[in-house]
Amino acid sequence: MTVHRLTARSVSKPWGITDVPSAFPSLSGDRVGEVWFTDAPMNASTLLVKYLFTSEKLSVQVHPNDADAQAVGLPLGKSECWYVVEAEADARLGIGLLASMDAAAVRSAALDGSLQDLLDWKPVSAGSFFYIPAGTIHAIGAGLQIVEIQQSADVTYRLYDYGRPRELHLERGLAVAQLGPYCMPERTVSANEHECLVEPGNAPFSVDSIVEADGDTFTLADDVSWFVPIKGHGLIDGHRWTAGECWVSEGHCDIAAEGPMHALVARVSPPGRD
Template sequence: MEMFKFNPLLKSTLWGGEKIVPFKHLASDQKQVGESWEVSGVKDNESIVAGGRYKGWTLNALVDTLKERLVGKENYARFGNEFPLLVKFIDARQQLSIQVHPTDAQAQAKGLGRGKTEMWYVMESDADASLRSGLKRQITPEQYKSMVEDDTITDALAEYPVKEGDVFFLPAGRIHSIGAGCFLAEIQETSDVTYRIYDFKRKDKEGNYRQLHTREAAECIDYTVYPDYRTRYEARKDEPVELVRCPYFTTSVYDLTEPMTLDYSDLDSFVILVGLKGEGGLTDADGNTVAFRAGESVLLPATATTVKVSGTVKFLESYV
């Protein structure tokens, strides 16, 4: 079966910047692109196959037709025709809102489908870029509500200056915010459920404040305080380095200076490769080939047994 590339879904936002379009080598004059949805099965925001036999198909139509051959037997039994991961590039010219995501159980109790556990891999960001992840001191739900009302909620959050290669794992319930100047890749459950806690008193282009979800968020926040919210790992070249393993996805980073064959013969899952730097090519066991470079995302079907990566390229590998 062929490997799949998709047309990116570019999202212009209040806080978006100008990094994504050139990073992805696109001929577009769209401005303030805050997000590029790379691989998405979210309803009304589904990825469209860019070429090949299935050109023009939606990702969910692929799943419905190819089933376990695309996603794997266990994944198809678990998720059905819903593709389980959403992959994005995010460029924050301005600070994003402070937010939190519910667990699957909390979301389903409100009829919202799935919750959202996610991770960030920081790419080449501005020198002064920072982000917030988790609580740095203990607060109660009542204190949280008061701090939102008196504009001091940021005082309770852990803030980190970031650089290329930094990784943050964000389980559902962890309060967080992407700061101005951050450019990153995000891998998450297929869900668009976000509870906006605080938006720095910003107004949209119509002069309106954006909706907040203070009460809903209070029910979802994990108030546990941890000493460090960064994911620590040792960067290495020409071998996989696992970054995150959780019930929703496993993600590794590769920094290749020479060809490598990735062996998926024992893996019962699709694989998504997300290009971060450099360029090369992918060749599967059937001889199918696709170019692969920074800014591109490729979906490998569960039937793929081996894929040879050529060139000098750095990328994320994620599967369920």
């Protein structure tokens, strides 16, 4: 058994914020858009955990699945999920299209700037959770702090970027996109009980929400688990953990809460998933 606290690395983004919470490293006045948890052991490199901080909308984009990524020489596609930690009153997530469209119509909307109006912009609040399978057209709105758990693949096809001077990837993106509404469950995570948020076997990874009271303990017993504490502090096999961190455990691992605790726990799904 081993436990490893990952290193938090801030990444500058034009849509980020300058007043990043004190738990995370700042960038000397630059906008922090993402905080990546890096230096994972090799056997824990298949998932990537991030915090996102937004003051503007992110680009409209889509990711390929494993098969589509491997067809163009990439090792993995990218499915991901979002847990909303904080949200301003009018915060939105754009997930899927309002109606089914053909590729030519989506391409035209991307070029004339109307694509953002064709997304299903869903109102969200703290505790909102969405699983975003590869192929889902999506965008993250302003005024949000989000934990993102994703396959560790650097592959994003940008369809629209509000006039920012960045490359678009229309042909590749439209080739892998689901050109219709989002059909996965929308949910608000309970503050009082354990929940399975992403089922093992139905996705490249699973995610559980863990809630414990002061003095409670729970055990991780999988080959590799990612422990992402959202609230609280305590001990993980004798090491101190606190909210805003990310830990990787291998094998049996006991986690104790010193005060009320809420955490996400992610695991890679076994081969042969649907």
